Amino acid sequence: MSSQAPIESYAELLKQGNLVVFPTETVYGLGASAWNPKAVQQIFKTKGRPGDNPLIVHISSIDMVKQFTDQVSGRARTLMHKFWPGPLTLVFPKKAGVLDAVTAGLNTVALRMPDHPIALQLIELAGPLVAPSANKSGRPSPTRADHIRSDYGSSLPLIDGGECDLGLESTVIDMSVNPPVILRPGYITAKQIEAACGFLPEIANYEASEGTAPKSPGMKYTHYAPKAKVGWLTPEYSSMLNSSNDNSGTLLILHHMSNPVSPPHKGLKVTHFKGDYKRMAHELYDAFRRADFDKITHIYIEPITAEVIRDNQPAEALLNRISKATGRSAPSVEL
């Protein structure tokens, strides 16, 4: 089906139990009806997603929340009204009947209302959709239609909505515990949540979850990684790059410091976001994917400091995603 097909035809595909890729303001989602067990299973198969990693249910009205939970606290209601539609996912105790495949057997369910006209219209027509990021598991999330084609060819029905505005996945906050906890940092920060409803949520230590039974199973998997080796730019790596005669195949991603590698750069590629963390969020996954295309073998990223996080909205989410790609926390960052 071409991207010019009317949205009703994609909604029809979803209602018949097929998968459809659609744009949201965060990243592209691989959608399936949240009430169709076979379609939900197909999501795990298609992505190669581990079965213990639950899915977020996407809704288009606050009224749809009651299909999935009957335990919405006053705080949760405030957050929904303040941040929906938008990049905030709320985790609730689930109602009986919500598919186990959706929640990966957990007794909670994650809900979000995306801020994208195509996504909202599609859900309005087809009903609530589970929609994990539309990448193959372990690959960077897709923020452009050609990212999906590079993972899947043209095998999936795809609604091309151009580039996603934000470029990073939603903040996930667990409202089923008291006090609520941020399970995955995202565009909406703990401080914004505090300003909206008067409590500052803690951010779960996402790095401690390997080998344990984490509350948000998705956080234990290496995500967001390109094929190139990704590492934080430590002083040791800086001097290694400075002393090497050939840095081709290496990409430096900077955001604050001046380039520590003295010219000539000997084949080194440099991308500098110059303090624009929104642009960095918008472009990070594309930069990772382009690095693969350009046969980059090593990517070094300037560490994101606590100071940068304090002053720049999506920096905590960037730290989280880059840490997942490197497998390490940034040097000198206290979380």
Ligand code: AMP
């Ligand atoms: P993705 O849709 O691929 O961006 O990933 C969804 C994220 O939400 C993963 O990190 C999941 O572990 C998390 N998630 C989904 N449902 C739940 C839930 N019921 N409880 C906790 N985390 C969840």
Ligand code: MG
């Ligand atoms: Mg994902």
